[in-house]
Amino acid sequence: AQSVTQLGSHVSVSEGALVLLRCNYSSSVPPYLFWYVQYPNQGLQLLLKYTSAATLVKGINGFEAEFKKSETSFHLTKPSAHMSDAAEYFCAVRGMGGANNLFFGTGTRLTVIP
């Protein structure tokens, strides 16, 4: 079965500092992995996705993530945090059942300190 684990339910960074949000996956087959962002009182927006092509994936808003099979990780990074990055971030893996729906991690709330 596919699953993801997000380490750290809350992360605080200063504006301009590096953002690192951690996600580790468990999968018996090569996974398809996703990062979504949820701003307050809004739905989920796709940041980026890994679908077995390039291991370094670039997404919207300056975010990127690197797929590391040896570490079973798919950490999300951004070189310089902006106040507008404050949100909840979810890592997800595509299931391998009939519907191939997504399974989500528990989320990481990012706070950006001025």
Next chain:
Amino acid sequence: SAVISQKPSRDICQRGTSLTIQCQVDSQVTMMFWYRQQPGQSLTLIATANQGSEATYESGFVIDKFPISRPNLTFSTLTVSNMSPEDSSIYLCSVRLAGEVNEQFFGPGTRLTVL
């Protein structure tokens, strides 16, 4: 991408009543899903809405509590029946577009509070 609308955006309901949430998509979709996000928690899949047939429910969710309809490719409803305060959550519709096997798009959610 797709534009997904949900109605209502939020509601406050009394215990024991039922609420039907609508999801409308502006594109042809292959799959439609309903998720629940309880306060401060992640998303949990309730069911896959199947066009013209009964929805496929995940463990812990039953049709009597969460009846789902999908009469056509772009519209689905989720009913939360006989509500209790524990049903207070955000309910999100999610779709996969025709020709896209990996990416899922999400609606803005319906924020439900049960008193």
